[in-house]
Amino acid sequence: EAGVAQSPRYKIIEKRQSVAFWCNPISGHATLYWYQQILGQGPKLLIQFQNNGVVDDSQLPKDRFSAERLKGVDSTLKIQPAKLEDSAVYLCASSPRLRGAYNEQFFGPGTRLTVL
Amino acid sequence: AQKVTQAQTEISVVEKEDVTLDCVYETRDTTYYLFWYKQPPSGELVFLIRRNSFDEQNEISGRYSWNFQKSTSSFNFTITASQVVDSAVYFCALKGYTGGGNKLTFGTGTQLKVEL
Numbered sequence: 001e002a003g004v005a006q007s008p009r010y011k012i013i014e015k016r017q018s019v020a021f022w023c024n025p026i027s028g029h030a031t032l033y034w035y036q037q038i039l040g041q042g043p044k045l046l047i048q049f050q051n052n053g054v055v056d057d058s059q060l061p062k063d064r065f066s067a068e069r070l071k072g073v074d075s076t077l078k079i080q081p082a083k084l085e086d087s088a089v090y091l092c093a094s095s096p097r098l099r100g101a102y103n104e105q106f107f108g109p110g111t112r113l114t115v116l
Numbered sequence: 117a118q119k120v121t122q123a124q125t126e127i128s129v130v131e132k133e134d135v136t137l138d139c140v141y142e143t144r145d146t147t148y149y150l151f152w153y154k155q156p157p158s159g160e161l162v163f164l165i166r167r168n169s170f171d172e173q174n175e176i177s178g179r180y181s182w183n184f185q186k187s188t189s190s191f192n193f194t195i196t197a198s199q200v201v202d203s204a205v206y207f208c209a210l211k212g213y214t215g216g217g218n219k220l221t222f223g224t225g226t227q228l229k230v231e232l
Contacts, residue, residue, distance in 0.1 A: 045219055056219060105220065110159045
């Protein structure tokens, strides 16, 4: 079974530029998550989708970050304009369903963003 | 609010030594789940174990063991006879069950270095 795919793996941009990340979850997984992991910290949830609907985006900086999952499969996360403090690894994860006793999240390899 | 504390930022051991990674959590939920993830240099988070709040039995899986103590809100992870391949960042995470969803709260991680 293929895992969660993310691209690009690395991205370097100047501040105030825009950037987009792509995630393809495990086939059949209804729930998709985007996390931000700043160096030396644990991942922090940015947004959570159930199919193509948003479940939780309380920690998403909506003035500059946006995300969509139009067909309930792939997802893109965009930053516009980027700031220096956005430098981080952006992790995508998926799980089979939203709730449940054993609802493990499967993580992709992440996209490492450097903002200069 | 949920919180996970991993007080050990970095641990260095010599191969074959035993090592324990500490995790202390805070939650108001009566039902919750605790997780450990491994993050090797490749960046992908690898699921290791899940434990629910009603199951305080310790668990052993090969060289790995976990000690869940609800009385002290701790969920510690021990690697027996450590190997170089165990070198990674290890994250403890908590998921509350109240209100649904599947939001994981991560600790800041413990960097484990196993040297020859």
